[in-house]
Amino acid sequence: MSQLAELQRAFEAAVADPEADWQSLFGRTCRGVVAYANNSLFNRAGALDDAYPVIRQMVGDEFFEALAREYARTTPSTSPDLNRYGGMLGDFLAGFAPVAHLPYLPDMARLEWAGHLAYYAEDRLVYDWSRLASIPPEQMARLRFRFLPDCALLYSPYPVASIWLAHHGGEWPSLDQGAEWVWVQRQQGKVTVEAITPDRAAWLRGLMAGMPLELAIPAALDINPEFPLSAALAALMTAQAIEEIDLL
Amino acid sequence: MAKRAAWLPVFVVGSVEKSEMNAVRLTNLPSQMGLGLRLPHIRQILAEKPAVAWFETHPENFFGGGANIAALEAVRVEWPLSLHGVGMGLGSAVAPDAGHLEQVASLVERLQPAAVSEHLCWNRVGAHYFNDLLPMPYTDEALALLVERVDAVQSRLRRTILIENVSSYIEFTADIWAEADFLAELARRSGCGILLDVNNFYVNQCNLGRDARQAMDALPVAVVGEIHIAGFETRDDGMLLDTHGTPVCEAVWQLLDYAWQRFGPVPTLLERDTHLPPLADLLAEVAIGEERMARHVATG
Structure with a gap:
């Protein structure tokens, strides 16, 4: 693997586990990794806002935001375009116990x-x-x-x-x-x-x-x-x- | 090393005030303040036609058809437009998404924008995207790859693009180039222009201890085709987060003055993405920029 590919894989691992020790990769700036972990989660969670206004109304703002974060945490993005993110929410909800009472x-x-x-x-x-x-x-x-x-x-x-x-x-x-x-x-x-x-x-x-x-x-x-x-x-x-x- | 692009920059002007600076123009934008165009404001902008010299927007929000692109085409009729991509991730080790470039290309063809730009960043490992503007390791391998990728985009779009410096919360211990030198070398080898984001240099100065003025000094005057300014937010531990969620701070206005002194009054954009205020607030901030720019032009 090229050095660049290795560095980007290491970055991905750091974002997945920002509390671990990443000094060898980032030196004194390693505390910045948390910002990327947050961005990665919230960018994807926020992308659901646009597509699901009725779901939001049905479950309420606070619950929707928690739900969106949980979806983002468990569902990687496979497109550079965030408008394409969120298409599996129906399947996700079907297996999400906290909404089992809303079939x-x-x-x-x-x-x-x-x-x-x-x-x-x-x-x-x-x-x-x-x-x-x-x-x-x-x-x-x-x-x-x-x-x-x-x-x-x-x-x-x-x-x-x-x-x-x-x-x-x-x-x-x-x-x-x-x-x-x-x-x-x-x-x-x-x-x-x-x-x-x-x-x-x-x-x-x-x-x-x-x-x-x-x-x-x-x-x-x-x-x-x-x-x-x-x-x-x-x-x-x-x-x-x-x-x-x-x-x- | 990738071969030098076989096309020529599109925008060549007959007479340029600072001809020693910009013999060839990198964009067709007016040398005035512009405003980042966001979807929640687009209908109001079309209805009220505010006195903004130009707009810039993310092509990704206008992929496909329907109401959004129809509104953007109406904006394009009235104002010079810049397309500022956020999804190419040109520095990803894996090959870029060809479909994404094709969608940008079809928008460029449809809208004939006055400028096209992207970021000095990567966004993908394997099939998974971060949907973020991730900082590059500044290595020779990364530079060679970016030269190739920028060349491929410019060849496909048949025009010069601008590449923007990003804000960063980390730096790689593997870096062997300084950020601004890396960007300048990319511009030299690929023929692209530079979109100088003053706020990002300021964020990196505060977070990483890089000197923003030194960074600007490292960029050749002739390659800076556009400038960005925006506001950041501060994390509890003092780290600056580049959220584009607040008005521009005084330190960044002062760095912008420095940039205008060095690069001339190049087209300058106010960006705002989060905590989007009423359009009138953004227009007032653009007016502050216009006033500062005019003062600068008068004294410079």
């Missing part, structure tokens, strides 16, 4: 992270639906939809979309009202969250996985034999969620 918290974190990714997703041009007119109706079954990177579909056994909306001025749901499919999308620069019906969700899930239209429909019909395909297509068009439509 919907992990899914709320996953919803907020999907919104965070949507907020920073790349700008792309939206599909021009007038182009669809050139495709003969008998070939419609073979259409495949490419979704914009600023939308996401989630499922939770809890009404997380309704809870999220309540934190943004909506009505408070009853927690035992059951599962929700959640559509998350950036629209005009703002993140929107919507609970959608299970038949539409099943159809969208197939489409987002790359299935052609005809293969995505049966899953929706299993849930709702009256699945309103044309209304679902119209909603997709209105939502401006599609970047490109290919004919397979």
